[in-house]
Amino acid sequence: MLVAKIFRQIARILELKNDNIFRIRAYLRAADTIEPLGETLETLVNEDELDTIPGIGKDLAEKIKEIAASGKLKFYEDLKKDMPEGVLLMLDIPGLGPKTVSILYNKLHIKSIEELERAAKSGKLLTLQGIKEKTVSNILAGIKITQKGQERISLGKAYSVAQEFLASLKGLKGLKRIMYAGSLRRMKETVRDIDILAISDEPEAVIEKFLKIGQVQRILAQGATKASILTLENIQVDLRVVSPKSFGAALLYFTGSKDFNIKLRQMALKKNLKINEYGVFSVKAGKEKFVAGRNEEEIFDILGFKFIEPELRENRGEIDLALKGALPKLIKLSDIKGDLHVHSNYSDGADPISVMAQAAKLKGYEYVAITDHSESLKVARGLSREDLKRKKKEIDALNKKMSPFRILYGVEVDIDSEGNLDYPDKILAEFDVVIAAIHIGFKQSREQLTRRLVNACQSGRVNIISHPTGKLWGVREPYSIDLDEVSKSARDNNVALEINSFPDRLDLNDINTRQVKESGGKVSINTDSHKAGQLDYMLFGVATARRGWVEKDDCLNTLGLAQLLKFLKK
DSSP states (O other): OHHHHHHHHHHHHHHHTTOOHHHHHHHHHHHHHHGGGTHHHHHHHHTTOGGGSTTOOHHHHHHHHHHHHHSOOHHHHHHHHTSOHHHHHHTTSTTOOHHHHHHHHHHHOOOSHHHHHHHHHHTGGGGSTTOOHHHHHHHHHHHHHHHHHHHSEEHHHHHHHHHHHHHHHTTOTTEEEEEEOHHHHTTOSEESOEEEEEEESOHHHHHHHHHTSTTEEEEEEEOSSEEEEEETTSOEEEEEEOOGGGHHHHHHHHHOOHHHHHHHHHHHHHTTEEEETTEEEEEETTEEEEEEOSSHHHHHHHHTSOOOOGGGOSSSSHHHHHHHTOOOOBOOGGGOOEEEEEOOTTTTOSSOHHHHHHHHHHTTOSEEEEEEEBTTOGGGTOBOHHHHHHHHHHHHHHHHHHTTSEEEEEEEEEBOTTSOBSSOHHHHTTOSEEEEEOOSOTTSOHHHHHHHHHHHHHTSSOSEEOSTTOOBTTTBOOOOOOHHHHHHHHHHTTOEEEEEOOTTTOBSOHHHHHHHHHTTOOEEEEOOBSSGGGGGGHHHHHHHHHHTTOBGGGBGGGSOHHHHHHHHHO
């Protein structure tokens, strides 16, 4: 949402200016409050009811109205004049806080990541007080991660941007159909740019509206039926308006993947057919005749097999299975019966247990596990033994009110550097659900990290290993483990490996997930939510599972409550 993005950018600039911390927090809280509102915010603006939003006073309300009316905010534009864009981008470097960035800018006049990299390599940073060789090494490592992240955007970010563009274009006169394609439709964990396809009787009107959407920073290309723009966050979005006759062919072509499309074209040639973005054509005596293209199903049908779900289209054996009629029946979002990794304000979550539980119940779930952090993780306000007693008492009281919905008493217990669990066995035995995770010692050897996870699986108390490879998008690369060994241990000890749906994680990824499935193990798809709105992230975990060929029976939390409780007791 544009308002939330602008407010977050304002907060970043104010941080660099060492502005009042409460003012900075006000913008960040406002961004967090506004972001989930979607179209509701527009209604509140139109009805002059912004003052009903918690934390939105008169000043912020006026700013929201200005953004809603023009797509811009003068206060923000003026702030940007005093701070080069490259300096703001330096804040994305892992471990580089606003104070350090401010010093780099004011003392060494470094205005971009490129300049920072040169200064780090030349030894110039060492002239600053407090900067050591190790600091420089960490900065260079952080720059490498950031540059890799800038090449692509996370699935969650791409999905959010695409939804905003679709929402802005839907309802236009003459618009008959609109969809996103590309790697976003295949739900890859990262996306380079966003492709949107539309059918309309008035393509010029669609293009004109597209170019005037508030997110547009710069127009890269413009034509009668095609346009390309760069958003305020430097994300490229391409729009094509195609004929109804060719929509299916264009959708297939622009969805990809490249390898999948090549395989289809090779198959078509053997049938004297030609496939491109305009349709499928029979080729006889040098003449081409249109035979299919209105939808993808008729294209697959003419090639001799049934529809292949977009998430599978990577040329990893799915076409051969389709020809045999043996494709997996992929898990669906509607198969999920509950979320088994959720945090409350007992540890580092924002919302109380009652709010998280009610949000889960409204999603149609049968259960939710409140899995706050264990005591050694101080940075996340891990729970003491006394905290656990209070939490258990609150959950028991809520369960009496919310039955038959069930709040499961859970914990995300730390696996220490030796592979031991944070709480003693007696305490772990009291939980309904125990998920275990590595939060320290990421730089240990592959053998040590693997042994820690295997020990947790063999403990007899752990039900799920959460975010098994420790990946954090744009911050930390996955640590190295022997996933085959971990998967075998998990399978043999009735432990599920998690697909963490949080867009910055998606851990396990699709390749890892398929590896676990093929080992005969179970996955558990959870959101790792820290506030109620994040329960919606389940969409991304399910998409990752589908890319990993997961079926309903491969997933722990597709079980109904009674079946789940039986599994957890094993």
